Amino acid sequence: MITVKEALDIINKQQKDFGTELIPIAESIGRILKEDLSTDRQLPPYDRVTMDGIAIQYAHFANGQRAFPVAGVAPAGAAQLTLEKDGHCLEVMTGSIMPNKVDTVIRYEDVVIENDVATIQVATLKEGQNIHWKGSDRQKDTLVVPYGTVISPAEVGVAATVGKTHLKVARLPTAIIISTGDELVEIEETPLPHQIRKSNVHRLRATLAKYKIIADRHHLDDDMELIKKDLAEIINKYEVVILSGGVSKGKFDFLPEALAALGVEKLFHKIKQRPGKPFWFGKAPNGTLVFALPGNPVSSFLCTQRYFVTWLTTSLGLSKETIPHGILTRATTFKPDLTYFLQVKVSYNKKGQILATPVDGNGSGDLANLVDADAFLQLPRGKDLFEKGEVFPLLFYR
Ligand code: AMP
Ligand code: MG
Numbered sequence: 246m247i248t249v250k251e252a253l254d255i256i257n258k259q260q261k262d263f264g265t266e267l268i269p270i271a272e273s274i275g276r277i278l279k280e281d282l283s284t285d286r287q288l289p290p291y292d293r294v295t296m297d298g299i300a301i302q303y304a305h306f307a308n309g310q311r312a313f314p315v316a317g318v319a320p321a322g323a324a325q326l327t328l329e330k331d332g333h334c335l336e337v338m339t340g341s342i343m344p345n346k347v348d349t350v351i352r353y354e355d356v357v358i359e360n361d362v363a364t365i366q367v368a369t370l371k372e373g374q375n376i377h378w379k380g381s382d383r384q385k386d387t388l389v390v391p392y393g394t395v396i397s398p399a400e401v402g403v404a405a406t407v408g409k410t411h412l413k414v415a416r417l418p419t420a421i422i423i424s425t426g427d428e429l430v431e432i433e434e435t436p437l438p439h440q441i442r443k444s445n446v447h448r449l450r451a452t453l454a455k456y457k458i459i460a461d462r463h464h465l466d467d468d469m470e471l472i473k474k475d476l477a478e479i480i481n482k483y484e485v486v487i488l489s490g491g492v493s494k495g496k497f498d499f500l501p502e503a504l505a506a507l508g509v510e511k512l513f514h515k516i517k518q519r520p521g522k523p524f525w526f527g528k529a530p531n532g533t534l535v536f537a538l539p540g541n542p543v544s545s546f547l548c549t550q551r552y553f554v555t556w557l558t559t560s561l562g563l564s565k566e567t568i569p570h571g572i573l574t575r576a577t578t579f580k581p582d583l584t585y586f587l588q589v590k591v592s593y594n595k596k597g598q599i600l601a602t603p604v605d606g607n608g609s610g611d612l613a614n615l616v617d618a619d620a621f622l623q624l625p626r627g628k629d630l631f632e633k634g635e636v637f638p639l640l641f642y643r
Contacts, residue, residue: 287380350375490540520609571601571639
């Protein structure tokens with residue numbers, strides 16, 4: 246049996262680059278940008294009026310002039326006007342290009358316009374006010390979104406403004422999630438007393454969907470021949486295979502044997518941890534990675550978050566996240582020689598530090614307990630008592 250660290254090292258060695266693809270920006274949310282985005286023109290691209298109002302020559306105001314005959318109107322989207330008559334003004338709208346021969350904008354709220362003459366109502370003005378100067382945000386050919394960024398609505402807006410209809414993003418692996426077990430039925434079914442609804446596979450699909458992977462789904466009954474037959478086809482077809490259940494010591498836990506028979510190299514089986522000890526990880530001759538997770542919902546959940554998500558995010562080139570730490574708020578004992586992933590509720594103290602309060606559950610089968618907790622606190626092997634106030638790595642899953 247290997248340690249958590251050894252398991253993570255083995256998994257990290259299997260990081261894969263799935264290449265890139267070009268997609269429309271409308272589909273890019275949540276994807277990982279694989280190009281630099283730069284400005285194709287200055288931002289803003291022209292001296293932009295920022296208030297609806299009038300534009301004047303400041304020198305006239307400084308000389309005491311308050312009434313300015315209106316010589317024209319500059320709507321947003323119209324080509325640049327020029328003030329032809331000295332001492333006049335032009336009405337200008339937010340977003341319009343600042344006309345020639347004027348230098349200061351006064352908002353409508355500060356003028357009265359009567360008989361085509363605008364009279365300024367305020368005593369002081371700042372020369373050049375209410376203008377967003379050309380290039381003052383960014384110069385042309387300036388990097389605005391770097392390679393490796395996760396695309397959020399903000400990046401979509403910037404991409405549009407610099408003229409990108411399509412973005413080069415990380416290609417996602419093809420993936421399938423497979424439930425195993427004769428006791429499992431579909432969500433819509435009414436389970437018999439000895440049956441349960443499948444949950445792991447749906448939760449796993451949801452995790453993958455967070456990273457924009459739409460995984461296929463399959464089910465295997467506890468039947469060695471059937472498992473081997475189906476898995477042989479599946480491994481050929483998908484780059485990532487995630488299995489749920491069937492990797493423990495039970496009489497019907499056929500997966501380790503079936504995977505070995507199919508030539509899938511076992512990279513490890515079993516980790517010194519609770520929950521999630523029976524996790525099996527391997528690689529098929531064609532390079533397909535097989536994550537065979539324990540069936541118990543909390544074990545499966547922990548292994549997904551701790552190992553699969555780490556593997557996926559580093560493979561996709563997301564900057565390696567630094568794991569935050571949380572302060573244990575209540576003494577906890579754990580005797581077995583295993584890393585213990587304690588379910589905790591997260592809160593913050595006045596210093597902004599993260600507090601981790603244990604959420605007692607009924608062990609690795611207690612699926613409902615997962616919704617009461619926010620994270621796992623990773624308590625190391627080699628000690629039994631974890632004191633209040635001690636600090637440990639925290640795996641958030643919300
Ligand atoms: P196994 O690892 O196959 O022995 O399963 C361990 C436990 O997890 C059993 O109680 C199973 O019923 C349960 N289990 C396995 N797969 C799932 C699943 N997809 N959803 C919910 N529970 C499951
Ligand atoms: Mg089973």
